[in-house]
Amino acid sequence: MSTTNVHSRSPQGAHRWMVPLAVVTAGAMIALWFPFSALWQQQHEIAQAAAALAAVRGEQQALNVQSHQETSTRAERDLARADYQLVSPGQSLIQVLPGRATNGVWTLRDDPGYQPLARPDTVPVVATPRASASAGRGFLARLVRTLEFWR
Numbered sequence: 001m002s003t004t005n006v007h008s009r010s011p012q013g014a015h016r017w018m019v020p021l022a023v024v025t026a027g028a029m030i031a032l033w034f035p036f037s038a039l040w041q042q043q044h045e046i047a048q049a050a051a052a053l054a055a056v057r058g059e060q061q062a063l064n065v066q067s068h069q070e071t072s073t074r075a076e077r078d079l080a081r082a083d084y085q086l087v088s089p090g091q092s093l094i095q096v097l098p099g100r101a102t103n104g105v106w107t108l109r110d111d112p113g114y115q116p117l118a119r120p121d122t123v124p125v126v127a128t129p130r131a132s133a134s135a136g137r138g139f140l141a142r143l144v145r146t147l148e149f150w151r
Contacts, residue, residue, distance in 0.1 A: 069075055080086040087093050 070079075077088070085093055085095075
């Protein structure tokens with residue numbers, strides 16, 4: 001019996017190292033050429049836009065609630081009463097004007113309604129400017145003097 005010690009290489013064993021090398025090369029190519037930073041930045045921008053959208057939706061919901069509250073009859077009545085001093089039929093509006101209080105205490109003497117009336121002879125006369133003689137005394141001149149508030 002003769003033994004032949006032949007170390008023959010099988011075709012499968014010779015190419016066994018190429019599969020891991022191809023996997024490593026493909027991984028390196030993906031890692032180097034794939035835009036991870038751009039994807040990371042885009043994801044951050046998407047998150048910011050989603051947060052801004054959620055804030056706008058919250059504001060919209062609050063404005064819708066406020067709109068429904070202000071269109072109610074009670075809100076309209078309160079607005080008319082507070083801003084325009086309007087009252088419902090059958091009611092009367094009374095406004096209390098601020099007066100001068102002495103030492104922080106209000107008395108009837110401080111109420112302007114209890115002050116004595118002014119005598120006509122003590123009221124100062126305010127001089128009004130006279131129209132010049134050249135302005136004329138006709139209807140048109142009187143009309144122009146009447147409408148002088150335009151100036």
